Amino acid sequence: MPRPREFDQELALDKAMELFWSKGYERTSIQDLVDHTGVHRGSLYDTFGDKNQFFLSCLDRFRQKSYQRFKILEEPGEPKELLTRYFDAIIDNALGPDSSRRGCFIANTAMELGAIEPTISTRIEAYSVDIESRFYDFLLQAQKQNKLRGKHTLRELSRFLVTLRSGLYVMAKTAPDRQMLQDSVNVALALL
Known part of the structure; x- marks a missing residue:
């Protein structure tokens, strides 16, 4: 049985969107996203996929x-x-x-x-x-x-x-x- 997500997905998307918006796609690393959202790397990957998929989710959110x-x-x-x-x-x-x-x-x-x-x-x-x-x-x-x-x-x-x-x-x-x-x-x- 998978563990329940322990973070607010919409809040994480909003924070990631803000970071991508300020720095751009290329200048934003996965570590930047982890640091800015406060969500562990594994949880980000499990929820949003890779950096490109996460970025696409941020575009959709915007x-x-x-x-x-x-x-x-x-x-x-x-x-x-x-x-x-x-x-x-x-x-x-x-x-x-x-x-x-x-x-x-x-x-x-x-x-x-x-x-x-x-x-x-x-x-x-x-x-x-x-x-x-x-x-x-x-x-x-x-x-x-x-x-x-x-x-x-x-x-x-x-x-x-x-x-x-x-x-x-x-x-x-x-x-x-x-x-x-x-x-x-x-x-x-x-x-x-």
């Missing part, structure tokens, strides 16, 4: 947790106001003291491993498609309210907003100028 920000776009209100609040929250997060200007976990992973690790690329693509779909649904509602203008399709606008979102996180890592980030958002808001 994806699950990151959707909370999209709740802003589901609230009642003027689409332009909701999108403003959404991107204000993104900028706050990207520049805030809790983030240490570390960017977006998914964007960082895409830049570090996206082109060389197929299982990670697949997860990043799924995340991007999911975000695009959420923006699409939001824009569809705005269109039904006659709050969109311009010649772009909903798909084009959705993809633009995905790119803007990722770009804000990337830019905040090296240029923590709120006005510069806000200027980019202002261009996007002009489409509504």
